[in-house]
Amino acid sequence: MNYQNDLAFARRQDEQDSLKNFRSRFLIPQHNGEDAVYLCGNSLGLQPVSAQQYLADQLNTWKNLAVEGWFQGDDPWLDYHKSITGSIAGLVGAQENEVTIMNSLTVNLHLLMVSFYKPDNKRFKILMEGGAFPSDQYAMESQVRFHGLDPKDTIIEIFPRDGEVTLRTEDILKTIDENKEELALVLFGGINYYTGQFFDLKAITDATHAAGAYAGFDLAHAAGNVPLQLHDWGADFACWCSYKYMNSGPGGISGIFVHEKHFADKELNRFAGWWGYRRDKQFLMAPGFDPEVGAAGWQISTSPIPLLALFKASMAIFDDAGGLDTLRQKSIHLTGYLEFLIQGINKEQGEVIYKIITPADPVARGCQLSVVCKRNAKAIFNYLAQNGVIGDWREPDVIRLSPVPLYNTFEDVYQAARLMADALKAV
Known part of the structure; x- marks a missing residue:
């Protein structure tokens, strides 16, 4: 142009x-x-005009049906979250069963690290971007300490070269290769919150897997902003907030991605809850956790319907926009x-x-x-x-x-x- x-x-x-x-x-x-000239969608997206109606609809269901709202009405709450997962899967380049909606971003980051950060005597290090958003830094530090390790010896931060502001992909890949014998996890932001740099996630994923480690991404500034192909790239997991480019409201609900190749892996740890139990037997209340197949098996707590309603209002706009x-x-x-x-x-x-x-x-x-x-x-x-x-x-x-x-x-x-x-x- x-x-x-x-x-x-x-x-x-x-x-x-x-x-x-x-x-x-x-x-x-x-x-x-x-x-106003609003140029702050990177921090908080604007409110859809329809958000109030979407929220009011669910408040009316609560008013008119009370507990029966879980099973009756136009959008029964039991599967309400599933009405949005198809739209989200399209935005992040995933299969629908590879994504679900739950919790908030840093909570999800911790839950996914329970599954995908499993340090042992050989592989225990985490590679991350230097200057990542503090929540990511704090999450990784606390996860490392939880496993009895010292962050100084465990977390590798990669910074731009002297005199430069952004990272070179070649330097990221080189650092992965140099630490391939000890790497357990590479965990990067999709877009750096400070510089706005969109990292080459496919190249990072490929190099990480070649090194024998897991690849995960915090997509807070990428989801709903840039094209993503998480399934095709082979990323192991990812999570994101929805209140920036996805316009779900302040503190809006988060989402996760888990690649389908991990669905049958019984060796993955996870913190379990009833909401993640296999849906066809969920109400039998049986002992022993049997997870739902797919990312939904990582769910723990009951879906917050008001937050989902706000999110659904925005997802309808994305769908209409193509x-x-x-x-x-x-x-x-x-x-x-x-x-x-x-x-x-x-x-x-x-x-x-x-x-x-x-x-x-x-x-x-x-x-x-x-x-x-x-x-x-x-x-x-x-x-x-x-x-x-x-x-x-x-x-x-x-x-x-x-x-x-x-x-x-x-x-x-x-x-x-x-x-x-x-x-x-x-x-």
Whole structure:
């Protein structure tokens, strides 16, 4: 696309956008009586207009049927979660029985590590990205200590080369190979929360398996954002939150993926609960845990129907939009337009004031651009917020901006960049 730094250009792109009507299916925050420029879907997705009705429907079922809601009504609660798994499987590139919805992200990360982190005298090390989101760091540290090991001797963090901000795939693969005799698990984020780098998950999975270890991924910033093919890539497991690009509401329910090759493996440990028991015999209340086949066998507790209802509202929108293949094309153009406009500001200034640290290659990123502000960073962020641009601040000097294809427009991106230019004069 030949971008232009012009409002008329942005509006033409919006008018020609085949997805333009989906914006009206979300509630946009207001600023001075007008739609704010919301570029923070990387942190919390917007509320679907339909969310209130989906939630009200289940509250009405509770009111009218009470406990019988588990078995009666239009959407009996006993299998309510299954009405969403097909949509989610499509977004992460999985077979439907390889995914389920449960708990929250870090809880699921712990539960999956119970199954897939089994250190012994030979293989006990975990490889992760340096600078991963703190929850991942804390989870791995505590899992290692639970097994009586020292994180300093067990967890290998790989950082970018000196003078670089993002990781090179070749360095990741080399580190896996160098530690192949001791590796038990490689656990990476799909997209780094700080830089916005989308890792080559297939290459990481292949190298990990060649080293004889398990490959798992935290897809908090990837699910609903970038195309994933977890089944075909052969990833052993993955988990994600749903409240960012999947728009399920603050603290919304999480999801997991377990590859079908592990379904019959009786050697995998797991923490069991009644909700994960095989469904055809669940109400016999028999002793001894016999898991449901598939990822559903990792479930523990009863599904929280209100959270599932909110999630289902968003998944219906994804289904209507045609899934990520369609959304991805718009996403590439939106984020590319933001990059083009930011580079134009730097050119006008005669120096790089706004340094984009997210990879320039669209294959290596999703919606998000992470921008280092080299002058008055916090004041610029505050100026943007005061003028209706909602982004995300990360210490010490990074603004994260994420144009989401379901509800953001080219005009949103244009206005955000215009205010970024204005901010250099105003603060």
